[in-house]
Amino acid sequence: MRRVAVSWSGGKDSAMAFHTLAKRTDLQADILLTTYNESNNRASMHGVRLELIERQAERMEARLLKVPLPPDCSNETYSDRMRAALKALEAEGVREIVFGDIFLEDVRRFREENLARANFRGIFPLWGRDTWELAGNFLRLGFKAIICCVDTQQAPAELIGLEYSRKLLDRLPGGVDPCGERREFHTFVYDGPIFSEPIRVERGETVLRENRFLFLDLLPY
Numbered sequence: 495m496r497r498v499a500v501s502w503s504g505g506k507d508s509a510m511a512f513h514t515l516a517k518r519t520d521l522q523a524d525i526l527l528t529t530y531n532e533s534n535n536r537a538s539m540h541g542v543r544l545e546l547i548e549r550q551a552e553r554m555e556a557r558l559l560k561v562p563l564p565p566d567c568s569n570e571t572y573s574d575r576m577r578a579a580l581k582a583l584e585a586e587g588v589r590e591i592v593f594g595d596i597f598l599e600d601v602r603r604f605r606e607e608n609l610a611r612a613n614f615r616g617i618f619p620l621w622g623r624d625t626w627e628l629a630g631n632f633l634r635l636g637f638k639a640i641i642c643c644v645d646t647q648q649a650p651a652e653l654i655g656l657e658y659s660r661k662l663l664d665r666l667p668g669g670v671d672p673c674g675e676r677r678e679f680h681t682f683v684y685d686g687p688i689f690s691e692p693i694r695v696e697r698g699e700t701v702l703r704e705n706r707f708l709f710l711d712l713l714p715y
Contacts, residue, residue, distance in 0.1 A: 500592040502526035505681045507594030514619040532562035540680040541709040553689040580612040629672040637686035649678040
């Protein structure tokens with residue numbers, strides 16, 4: 495059995511990628527790899543408090559390897575910080591990283607090129623899957639998530655704070671991917687079959703950044 499780490503954002507795609515590993519008898523996933531903004535202790539892209547990501551890891555009985563990134567992180571800095579994290583994983587016998595990417599070729603290529611420099615490889619269990627099918631499976635499996643970030647140039651601002659549900663999927667305008675694969679929106683998963691118990695959160699204030707990205711502050715309690 496090969497030990498692997500899962501690239502973890504706290505959202506539904508990384509949760510589904512992790513869940514698919516339960517069917518694999520050749521892989522052991524007990525490490526989550528997450529990047530966060532070191533200036534405010536929030537998960538990169540999603541803007542979720544790091545404390546909530548830590549609670550997810552606890553309920554998954556997984557160790558969380560946290561990679562701090564500066565604000566406005568360049569690709570070079572990102573690559574340097576990730577290289578250091580990969581060295582730490584290599585010392586534990588890990589040489590593969592699992593990602594929840596679905597169809598963006600440029601994103602996958604960027605990840606694989608960075609991994610190859612460290613003699614790592616990527617595993618993409620959701621790659622090429624139909625995103626409507628994935629969204630439906632996510633809900634049928636009993637996962638629950640909240641929309642925590644919306645790119646208002648790609649999706650309606652009114653999605654912020656809504657439950658990720660069949661009702662929400664039915665109201666998505668044309669051109670918005672049901673999994674938000676083009677980063678139209680991001681989610682925080684607070685319940686599901688990978689957790690020993692739900693993560694309790696309260697909805698806080700919303701903040702618009704860069705006149706584009708609308709974030710919901712989820713508060714642990």
